[in-house]
Ligand code: SF4
């Protein structure tokens with residue numbers, strides 16, 4: 009961090025099992041060049057307060073488990089350097105729009121259930137053949153291009169946490185699930201277009217997106233769920249464009 | 252049960268319709284003559300009754316009424332079902348707003364028809 013050797017982390021603390029109220033705790037953390045918010049939290053856990061709960065695994069923006077709200081925005085703690093925040097004061101909270109298990113660990117069940125709802129896998133009419141394929145399902149570069157961007161999703165739930173519709177309508181599938189719906193819908197190997205449309209063509213489905221675009225703003229992998237939602241709505245409104 | 256896609260398609264189309272019929276309405280009320288003459292009850296082809304005398308313009312008012320009624324009440328439905336979720340609430344919102352929209356359309360159509368029939372005699 010330029011010139012600074014210490015930051016103040018103000019961390020959300022909550023432990024439902026001892027029926028304590030949510031509160032904030034401050035920690036002073038010495039910084040080093042390239043230090044991430046996750047490094048700072050691990051420092052706290054190892055040196056200042058072992059009771060702090062965090063979730064992480066890969067430390068390289070691949071597993072999607074360290075999502076939290078950092079200085080007001082949903083971000084991956086392992087992918088956010090202290091220096092980029094340009095502040096000596098860092099507010100760390102759990103992801104919004106999800107229940108809290110403890111401290112900075114949000115409960116992702118609801119998020120994964122919605123992901124499951126859109127059937128995020130290839131569906132073929134001939135199940136027998138799909139189980140024992142006789143040859144590769146070939147695709148051209150152009151066909152791959154249509155969905156590959158959306159296949160980079162690491163299911164970190166940052167977009168879900170940023171979505172204003174999810175915060176008011178708990179039945180809305182959310183940007184991640186809708187983007188994955190489009191990812192499989194537009195895949196030429198998939199044969200369940202009608203079924204996929206049926207899943208989200210309802211009063212709390214895809215039409216409820218306000219196109220706030222906050223999902224795409226916060227996605228750490230450049231997935232652009234808002235684009236997927238608009239493309240899917242176009243498909244549903246004007247009919248399939250898939251060749 | 253009308254699908255959500257169909258409702259939203261009509262929602263977008265009525266939005267466009269409001270732009271067109273609304274422009275025709277504003278145009279005929281304010282831009283076809285000096286404002287004073289436009290807002291006169293009768294006496295010229297551009298007065299209030301003069302506009303109603305023209306069947307096409309009267310029909311465009313009816314279209315505007317239909318477009319606004321659908322667009323506004325469907326918009327309200329979308330807001331209300333996003334505000335709170337329960338199957339009972341959703342059913343109630345849908346029914347109450349459908350009836351309210353129908354009442355608005357019936358009352359507005361009645362007004363347009365009365366004005367149209369008066370206009371045939373006075374303008
Ligand atoms: S779309 Fe982006 S922000 Fe949303 S879950 Fe996937 S990777 Fe995370």
Ligand code: FES
Nearest residue numbers: 066067072074086
């Ligand atoms: S620890 Fe895996 S994405 Fe951050």
